[in-house]
Each structure stands twice: as C-alpha cells, then as structure tokens.
Amino acid sequence: MSRFVLRRLVTVVLTLWAASILVFAVLNILPGTPAQVILGTQATPASVRALTIKLGLNQPLVWQYLHWIQGLVTLHLGNSYISGQPIAPELGAALEVTAPLVLLGLLVGLLIAVPAGILSALRHQRTSGAVLAAATQVGIAIPNFVLGILLIIVVAVDLRWLPASGFTPWSTSVGGALQSLILPSVSLGLVEGAILARFVRTAVLGVLRADFLRTARAKGMRTGQALIRHGIRNAAVPVVTVLGLELSGLIIGAVVIEAVFTLPGVGSLLLSSVANRDLILVQDIVMLVATAVVVTNLLVDILYRVIDPRIGLRS
Amino acid sequence: MTTLTAGRASAEVPGRAHRLWRLARRNPSALLGGLVVLVIVVVAVVAVFWTPYGPLAVFPGQALLGPGPHHLLGTDQYGRDLLSRLMSGADPTLLSSAGAVLIAGGIGIPAGLLSASRGGMVSELIMRLADLIYSFPALLAAITLVAVFGASTITATVAIGIASIPAFARVTRSASLTVLGTDYVLAARAYGRSPLAILRRHVVPNILPFIIVQSSLLLSVTVLAVAALSYLGLGTPPPAATWGGMLENAQNYLYQDPLMAVWPGLAIALCVLGFNALGDGLRDLLDPTLRPRE
Numbered sequence: 001m002s003r004f005v006l007r008r009l010v011t012v013v014l015t016l017w018a019a020s021i022l023v024f025a026v027l028n029i030l031p032g033t034p035a036q037v038i039l040g041t042q043a044t045p046a047s048v049r050a051l052t053i054k055l056g057l058n059q060p061l062v063w064q065y066l067h068w069i070q071g072l073v074t075l076h077l078g079n080s081y082i083s084g085q086p087i088a089p090e091l092g093a094a095l096e097v098t099a100p101l102v103l104l105g106l107l108v109g110l111l112i113a114v115p116a117g118i119l120s121a122l123r124h125q126r127t128s129g130a131v132l133a134a135a136t137q138v139g140i141a142i143p144n145f146v147l148g149i150l151l152i153i154v155v156a157v158d159l160r161w162l163p164a165s166g167f168t169p170w171s172t173s174v175g176g177a178l179q180s181l182i183l184p185s186v187s188l189g190l191v192e193g194a195i196l197a198r199f200v201r202t203a204v205l206g207v208l209r210a211d212f213l214r215t216a217r218a219k220g221m222r223t224g225q226a227l228i229r230h231g232i233r234n235a236a237v238p239v240v241t242v243l244g245l246e247l248s249g250l251i252i253g254a255v256v257i258e259a260v261f262t263l264p265g266v267g268s269l270l271l272s273s274v275a276n277r278d279l280i281l282v283q284d285i286v287m288l289v290a291t292a293v294v295v296t297n298l299l300v301d302i303l304y305r306v307i308d309p310r311i312g313l314r315s
Numbered sequence: 316m317t318t319l320t321a322g323r324a325s326a327e328v329p330g331r332a333h334r335l336w337r338l339a340r341r342n343p344s345a346l347l348g349g350l351v352v353l354v355i356v357v358v359a360v361v362a363v364f365w366t367p368y369g370p371l372a373v374f375p376g377q378a379l380l381g382p383g384p385h386h387l388l389g390t391d392q393y394g395r396d397l398l399s400r401l402m403s404g405a406d407p408t409l410l411s412s413a414g415a416v417l418i419a420g421g422i423g424i425p426a427g428l429l430s431a432s433r434g435g436m437v438s439e440l441i442m443r444l445a446d447l448i449y450s451f452p453a454l455l456a457a458i459t460l461v462a463v464f465g466a467s468t469i470t471a472t473v474a475i476g477i478a479s480i481p482a483f484a485r486v487t488r489s490a491s492l493t494v495l496g497t498d499y500v501l502a503a504r505a506y507g508r509s510p511l512a513i514l515r516r517h518v519v520p521n522i523l524p525f526i527i528v529q530s531s532l533l534l535s536v537t538v539l540a541v542a543a544l545s546y547l548g549l550g551t552p553p554p555a556a557t558w559g560g561m562l563e564n565a566q567n568y569l570y571q572d573p574l575m576a577v578w579p580g581l582a583i584a585l586c587v588l589g590f591n592a593l594g595d596g597l598r599d600l601l602d603p604t605l606r607p608r609e
Contacts, residue, residue, distance in 0.1 A: 018447050027463055137344070141588030143539050145546055146580040149566055153573045164569070252452040256543050260566075271547060274462040282462045286455060294450045 005302060012298050019290050020072070024065050027279050038081050055081065068280075072287060082278040090269065091284065097167060097181075097265035098254050101188065104181055105250045105257075108189025109196055116193070117200025122223070124205060133201065139194025144253050148187035148260040155183060165262040184261045188253050192246045199242040203235040210234065237308045244300030248293045255289075345596020351589030359405035366399035370556045379572050388578050391561075392568060400556035401578050407551045408558055408586065411472045412537035416530055418476025419483050424526065426480070427487025428518065431495060432510050442488070445481035453478035453540045461549045468551040471544045475537050486529045490522040524601035531594030535587045542583045558583050 035051040036043065052058050056067060071077055077087035116132055123129030156164035162183055168176030207213060207227070212234075216226035255267030262268070266285060273281035340346075367387070368374075374394035381389045388397040430441040451459075457474035464470045494500060494517060503513050544550035545559030553560055558579040565576035 015447060015450060019450055022447065022451075023459065026459060029463060137592070138588065141535075141591055142584045143542060143587065145543060146562065146583055149562060149569070149576050149580060152566075153569055153576065157569050157573060248452060252454050255454060255458070256547065259547055270458060271549075274458055274549070277462065279462065282459065286451075286459050289452075289455055290450050293452065297450075 004305065008298055008301060012294055015294055016287075016291055019294075020069060020287060021065070023283055023286050023290070024068065027283050028061060028064070068283065072284070077284055078280065080273075080278055081280050082273075082276045087281060087284060091266070091288070094264060094266045094269045096170060097263050098258070098267065100177075101181055101184055101254050101257070101263065101265060102247075102250050104185035105188030105192065105254070106247065108185050109193035109246065109250070112190060112193030113196035113200050117197040118204050118227075120197070121201045121204035121208065124201075133198075136194040136197045136201075139191060140198075142191060144187050144191045145256045145260050147190060148184065148257055151183050151187055152260075165260075167261075167263045180261075180263070184257050184263060187260070188250060188257050192249055192253070195249075196239070196242060196246055199239055200235070203238045204231065207231040207235045233307060237304050240300060240304045240307060244297050247296045247300070251289060251292050251296070342596045342599055344592040345600060348589050348592025348594070348596055351585055352593055355405055355586055355589060356409065358402055359409045362402035362405055366396075366402045368396040368399045370399045370403035371395065371554055372399075379568065379575075381572065381574060389572070389574060391564060391575060397561075397575065397578055400561060401558070401582055404556040404558045404561060404579065404582065405586075407468055407545070407555065408538060408541055408583075411468055411475070411541040411550070412534055414472040415476035415479060415537040415541070416533050418473060419479035419533065420526070420530065422477075423480040423483025424487045427484040428491055428514055430484065431488045431491035432514060432518075438488075441484065445484045448478065449481040451478060453536070454543060457540065457544050458547075458549060461544075466549045466552055471541060471550040475540045475544075479533055479537065482533055483526070483529060486525055487522060490525040491518050494518045494521045524597075528594055528598040528601060531590055531597055533594075535590035535594065538583070538586045538590060558586075 035048045035055065035057060039048055039051060056064060059067075075088060077091065079086050080090070116136060120129045120132035120136070124133070152164045155161050163180055167180045170177045204227070208223075208231070212230055213226050216230055217223065221229065254265065255270060257263075258265040258267035259271060266288065270282065270285040270289075273279075273285065362370075372395065374390065374396075377386070377390050377394040378392050379390060380386055380394075383389065386396050386398065388401065390396055391400070426441050426445070430438040448456075453475045456478040457471055460470050460474040491514075495513075500513055500517055503517060508516070541550060542557075542559040542562075545557035546563050547559070548563065550559060551557050561579040562576055562583070565572070565579065568575055
C-alpha cells in the first residue's frame with residue numbers, strides 16, 4: 001500500500017509541476033507589461049519602468065517562474081499586482097467560504113444519490129423506480145447555476161425563507177454563515193447527486209444479481225439485510241470512482257455557484273482577478289484549483305483500494 | 316417454397332426505416348433527445364434569417380413586460396423581445412459547443428489513434444499529456460485563457476475544445492486498441508498492409524460509433540460550459556444574445572419579473588438534456604455491449 005501511495009504521490013507532484021509550467025506559460029504568453037496595465041494609459045514610461053523592476057518583471061521568465069514556484073511551495077504568495085495586498089490571507093479568507101461550500105455540496109449530493117440510487121435499483125421493475133430514474137435523468141440536465149437561480153426565485157423571492165445572496169462571515173455568526181450556504185450547496189449538490197444516483201443504481205443492480213447475494217438470500221437473509229451485509233462494499237467501488245470525478249465537478253462548480261449567490265469565495269476571487277487582469281492572482285488560484293482536483297483524484301484512487309483490496313496496488 | 320423463404324427473410328431482416336423505428340420505440344430517450352436536438356437546431360437555423368423582432372431591437376416604452384400577444388415571452392429591461400433573443404441565443408450556443416467538440420475531436424482522435432497504433436514512448440507521452448490537460452476542467456481552462464486573451468466567443472470555444480481533448484483521446488485509444496487486437500487486423504498486417512492503411516480501412520470505421528456517441532455526450536458538456544461562461548460574462552460579449560447572458564441579466568430583476576430568468580434556464584437545460592439523452596440512447600443502439608445491465 002505505502003509503495004503504491006508513494007508512486008502515485010510522485011505522479012501527482014510531476015503532474016502539478018507540468019501544470020505549473022503550462023499555467024505560467026499561458027499567462028505570460030502575451031507581450032506587454034503588467035506594470036503598464038496596472039498603472040493605466042496615463043503612466044509615464046519612467047514610472048512603468050520603476051514598477052516593472054519593483055515587481056521583478058524585468059528578470060528573465062525562467063527566474064520569474066522559479067520565483068513564483070518558490071513562493072507557492074513556501075506559501076509566500078507575495079502581493080497582488082493590482083491592490084498591492086498580500087495574497088495569502090485573501091486566499092485564506094476565500095477558502096473559508098469555498099471549502100465548506102464544496103463539502104456541504106458533497107454532503108447534499110450523497111444524501112440524494114445513495115437513497116435515490118438504491119431505491120430505484122430495488123424497485124427497478126415498478127413505476128416508482130422508473131420515476132426516480134427519470135427524475136435523475138432530468139436532474140443531470142439542469143446546470144447548477146440555473147438551479148441556483150430557480151431556487152432563489154422560489155425560496156428567497158417567493159417564500160422569503162433564506163437570503164437570496166451574500167455571505168455572513170463565520171466570525172459574525174456560525175448559524176448565519178451556514179444559512180447563507182444552504183441554497184448554494186443545495187444547487188451545487190443536487191446535480192452532482194443526480195449524476196451519482198445513476199451510478200449507485202447501476203452498481204446496486206449489478207450486486208443484486210451477484211451469486212453471493214443469492215447465496216445470502218438462500219441462507220434466509222432478507223434482500224435489505226443481504227444488501228447491507230454483503231452488497232455495500234461491492235457496490236461502493238464504482239461509486240467511489242465516480243465520486244472522484246464528481247468532486248472535481250463540485251470544485252469547479254463552486255466557481256459558478258459563488259457568482260450566482262455572490263459569495264466571497266475562491267471562485268469570486270478568481271473572476272474578479274480575471275476582470276482586473278491581476279495575472280499573478282489568477283496564476284495562483286488556477287494552480288490552487290488544479291491542485292485540489294489532482295489531489296482529490298489521488299485520494300479517490302487510494303480510497304477505492306482500501307474498500308476493495310482485490311484491486312491491484314501496483315497498477 | 317420460394318415465396319415462403321422470401322417471406323421469412325423479410326420477417327427476419329426488416330427494412331432499415333422499420334428497424335430504426337423499432338429501435339427508437341425500444342429506446343424512447345434516444346428518440347426524445349433526438350427530437351429536442353432537432354428542434355433546437357431548427358430554431359438556431361431559423362433565427363439566423365428570422366426572429367419575431369430584432370434580437371437587439373429596443374422598445375423603450377415596453378420594458379419588463381410579461382408574456383403577451385405582442386411579445387410571446389415578454390421583454391427585458393430595455394424592452395427587447397425575449398423570444399427573439401432566446402431564438403438567436405441558440406446560435407452562439409450551438410456554434411461554440413460544436414466548435415469545441417470539433418477542436419477536441421480534431422486533435423483528440425488522431426492523438427488517440429497514434430497512441431494506440433504506435434505504443435511505447437509515443438503512447439506514454441500522449442496519454443500523460445492527456446492526463447495533464449485533464450487536471451484543468453473546461454471552465455478553469457476557459458477562465459485562464461480569458462484572463463490572457465479577453466472574453467470572446469473564440470476564446471471560449473478554443474478553451475473548452477482544448478479541455479475536452481482528453482475525452483476523445485481516451486475513448487479513441489481504448490476502442491482502437493480493441494480493434495487492433497483482432498485477428499483480422501493481424502491478417503491485414505501479415506498481408507503487408509501499412510499501419511496507416513490498417514487504421515483507415517479497419518480501425519476508423521469500427522470505432523466510428525464510439526466517436527459519434529462520445530461527440531453527442533460531449534456536446535451536452537460543452538453546451539453547459541458555454542452557457543456557464545456566458546453567464547459569468549466570459550463568453551460571447553453583450554449585447555449579442557446568449558442564454559447564459561440572458562440568465563445573468565434576468566437575475567437583476569428576479570423580484571419584478573422572475574419569468575425572465577426561467578426561459579433561458581429552460582433553454583439551457585433542454586439543450587443539455589437533449590444531447591445527453593441522444594448520446595445515451597445512441598450508445599445503447601450502436602453498441603449493446605456498453606449498455607449497463609438491467
């Protein structure tokens with residue numbers, strides 16, 4: 001196991017290293033100096049030169065790249081080109097919104113996917129099962145931001161139960177913060193839950209037909225009992241694989257959902273830095289999100305080997 | 316005797332149209348998806364030549380109207396006809412998503428073929444590159460490119476296309492590997508056919524169904540990404556009508572006119588549903604072995 005984890009860790013580090021080169025290259029592909037952009041069109045050439053030197057942008061690209069990587073690894077992210085504020089605390093504050101949002105979204109997704117998937121598998125020959133299966137099919141097609149706006153219309157505008165947008169900081173009120181995350185995480189999780197539900201259904205259907213389940217039934221167990229005792233672990237493997245893909249979907253979906261509900265998270269920070277052409281901040285956030293995606297995939301890889309030891313540890 | 320055999324033969328091998336109809340009946344999701352896609356494509360084509368009003372035409376006295384006889388779906392805050400904008404919004408959506416799928420297929424399919432037929436270092440390099448691109452979800456790639464090149468239809472299309480390359484490369488590679496392992500390819504090799512000829516004569520025709528299915532499924536993903544980008548203001552810039560842009564705009568008027576947000580939302584969801592159902596259905600029809608066992 002540890003050898004497998006080690007090998008995968010090396011791959012992850014190599015992938016992220018290649019990703020960092022790609023991101024750096026793309027964001028520095030255009031000629032033209034960020035200093036000019038920051039100071040605007042009325043800046044004198046002298047002040048542009050001074051700022052370029054101050055930001056280290058007169059150095060060779062390789063030097064700039066190494067400097068950036070060094071900052072990333074040691075978490076000294078430097079200052080924003082535009083606001084001049086240090087990036088690390090700003091990113092930290094944004095993560096306090098985004099991380100709970102993604103996790104709550106995952107929770108909502110699982111709470112929908114597991115019962116709906118199992119139920120529609122157990123009743124797949126009855127109408128209720130077919131209705132559930134059809135509902136998940138429709139659920140997949142509704143993009144999270146469309147669902148978010150529909151939820152705002154019904155829950156916030158019509159019923160006035162929850163705020164339509166904005167975020168109450170955790171330090172002000174934990175309850176308030178959670179309240180402002182309810183609609184966003186439901187919009188985020190519902191769609192992912194619908195996708196996941198189909199895989200749960202297929203997996204459970206597969207297990208229901210398995211020989212070991214028939215044996216368990218022959219021993220006198222009820223279907224439900226046998227499913228809990230022998231089925232869950234077997235059905236979990238394909239589901240966990242998909243869960244990994246879903247998690248990347250949740251992470252990138254959070255960017256859009258934060259825009260829908262004007263939450264001050266990582267996604268909003270990314271969009272505002274794109275709008276301001278604060279390229280260093282864009283560079284950092286893109287790497288952060290890519291890292292989150294890659295590391296999530298690694299965790300899932302490890303997790304499904306824990307669930308099913310039969311899967312080769314070396315492959 | 317002769318007539319009897321003929322009768323039996325025709326019962327066993329019914330006409331093409333009949334067979335298609337039977338398959339469609341057995342697979343309502345493909346039929347429904349196909350119909351939805353057809354309607355959206357027709358609307359998109361019609362919208363190029365005709366919409367009830369100009370999609371950019373402003374009627375100042377008629378702002379924020381609900382659905383009515385003159386404006387079937389109502390108007391936005393400038394008095395622009397929502398139906399016309401919804402219709403003409405189908406164009407950038409379909410063009411962008413189809414463009415992205417073309418880019419992804421144009422690079423991903425040859426890459427997958429090359430990787431499958433060459434093997435070794437070349438294959439390893441191609442698949443690692445695909446893994447690398449895969450760690451950048453379409454939206455993230457698009458946001459990055461927009462940061463450099465600015466928001467435009469082309470930036471969005473190219474970014475989503477590049478991010479979708481791995482999807483094609485992987486499907487092409489795994490399907491090609493199966494074909495390359497068959498006895499008839501071995502025979503063709505023994506006969507002295509060049510690798511390129513084998514790819515053209517044996518591999519490509521056999522993996523075509525997988526590619527068609529993948530294209531349809533991918534279209535549902537790219538439609539979603541295109542809509543999300545234009546919602547975020549990173550796609551086709553206003554005042555051109557886009558579904559995402561209309562949704563974003565409508566969000567400012569949720570308290571006055573919530574229906575305004577419903578139309579573009581419905582259009583996006585239907586479009587995604589259509590391509591998704593079509594792809595799923597085609598997969599079942601073209602390759603029964605891929606069907607999840609029920």
